[in-house]
Amino acid sequence: TGEHNRTFTIKSFIENDFTFNNVTTEGNLETFLQNITLQSGLTVSQADIIYNSTRVSGESFIVGSDIILRKLNLAVPDVTTETNMTFFWSLILSNGVNVNLTTNNQTVLNLGVDNCTSFSNQIFNYTVRDEETQLLLPNATIEIALNMFNSDRSVSVFSFSELFSVNPVEICLNINLTNSSSYLIDSIVRYENIGIGANEYYNIDNFTYNVNTTSQDITLFDLNLSDSTDFQLTFTGSNFLPVEGALVFLDRQYISENIFKTVELPKTDINGQTVLHLVRNDVIYNIRVSKNGIVLGNFENTIAFCDDFTIGDCKISLSSFDSTTQVFSYDSSLGITFTNPSFNNNTKVMSFNFLTSDGTTKTVTMSVEREDIFGNRSLCDDTLTSSGGTLSCVATTNIDDATLRVSISVDGVQVIADSVQVDPSDLGQAGYLVMFVMTITFVLMFSGSKTGILFGMIIS
Known part of the structure; x- marks a missing residue:
């Protein structure tokens, strides 16, 4: 049999998972992640991503037996029409060898x-x-x-x-x-x-x-x-x-x-x-x-x-x-700045101030309920679609000696659930009810005689 010469190339790495968005829009900030396995004893000295022929530095770090390549917040170039951008990782290994990984494509959409x-x-x-x-x-x-x-x-x-x-x-x-x-x-x-x-x-x-x-x-x-x-x-x-x-x-x-x-x-x-x-x-x-x-x-x-x-x-x-x-508190997820609901005990007005952080409009709703010995009852509500303003809710009924429950929603999402204790200006409805019951009780206690009835009414 004749002799045959064979040449073997042993790759020093294995490409595993590559994570990126297949489609994006111009100017957007994109993240690229790739997992590779290196030959024993090797590490990555330098990791760059070549995106649309432009070299951008990335980073690498070890996770278990693998190497993670990462580029955060790469600014996608502007395009005038839908364009396919090619990119790949370019590495320098610890043994001085330059390695280019597999080329991929990302579709970039134009904005108009x-x-x-x-x-x-x-x-x-x-x-x-x-x-x-x-x-x-x-x-x-x-x-x-x-x-x-x-x-x-x-x-x-x-x-x-x-x-x-x-x-x-x-x-x-x-x-x-x-x-x-x-x-x-x-x-x-x-x-x-x-x-x-x-x-x-x-x-x-x-x-x-x-x-x-x-x-x-x-x-x-x-x-x-x-x-x-x-x-x-x-x-x-x-x-x-x-x-x-x-x-x-x-x-x-x-x-x-x-x-x-x-x-x-x-x-x-x-x-x-x-x-x-x-x-x-x-x-x-x-x-x-x-x-x-x-x-x-x-x-x-x-x-x-x-x-x-x-x-x-x-x-x-x-x-x-x-x-x-x-x-004023700021809720970054909802984009509004606001005060806590406040209640004026003299005017019986519940108020809530807000403004959006960027000037855009939000639909803000305030609902007020009364809570006392008779249970819960809706008193009033107010809604405003604006970039800012003040919601006001007038509690016109007798609310002495009660707790007011206030709910604030922004674009349908509840952001505040608060309570306010109303200071009683007199006995309140509950107080008058107790007094009435006491009066009837005393009258019935002495109902055996006319003198007793008069005495019961006097002391009550």
Whole structure:
């Protein structure tokens, strides 16, 4: 028999599981994980992932007998159309050998935005209404600027701006997002009922948009020029310095609805200043200043007065030191900042203040029940769909000597379940019931004679 020469190649590694998303969207932050087994005695000195011909450093660590390769938060490149991106792990082993693992593909989808003429996945729906009557203003103009970033704001995904002469205006994406995609959106809207209403602004900051996000219905309230006065607002923080980039929630009281609604949402400039459009000397407002989800100032029951209206000297200077003393809590999962429910024992009003951290709208509901010796009974409830405001619930029935159960829900999810003990102003219903029973008891005890009955009534 003839002799045959054979060459054997012994691989120094085995590729096991590889975890990544097959489909993603441009600009998204993606994670790549791969499990490999190395020949005994070898380790990984350097691990890079080559994504779309670009080398990006990764990391490796030992888990049992295997090596885990990991790259977190890789920013997917922008694309103009659906594109397949190739990628693979490139390793340098401890023996100096360079190893390239198997090449894989990831489909990257392009993101587009318009006013829902071509696209149908709605993000925002803006509607301009008269601030006083709350009626639709069909001739209002709406100018919108949108900026979308990836979830750590390291990449700008797209910018969109347009002036619309229709009302309402819808904004849509071209596709539904994938399960792994998550973005942040900033929006500034300038709107007015030309020649009739004030030129006002509404800001949204760091709005989280992902596959679970529902469309935002945002009402823009425009104040009639005959009622509007421009007030220059200046806000300083606890260090006495101007606060730049803070959202100013202007909440107007609607007495007939017993509620406060956000009617304007401007942002402070480098000097801590912005312009508010207010009704002088008449309407009651709450003003709340927020930045990065933290309430810096809370100013309640404010009425706007000018120092000299004839020369336009209308200014409001606010400081965090002058703020109403209330503790605001922040729920990051729901995106709202709020106070605990409070009860005024004199007016019998339960109140709850809230504002969203990014300026988007939430539907907030407050329900109040009475709990006493007669059991539980619903007293009142209040609902508001807005970026901020105050819910008020008037307990009109006799609630002395009772415990009030308060439930707060945001977009159908209960976030607060609290109780308030009402201070009795007199005996209360329960007290009068006990007195009545005692009176009857004494009368019956002495019912054997007329004198006894009179005596029982006197001592009871």
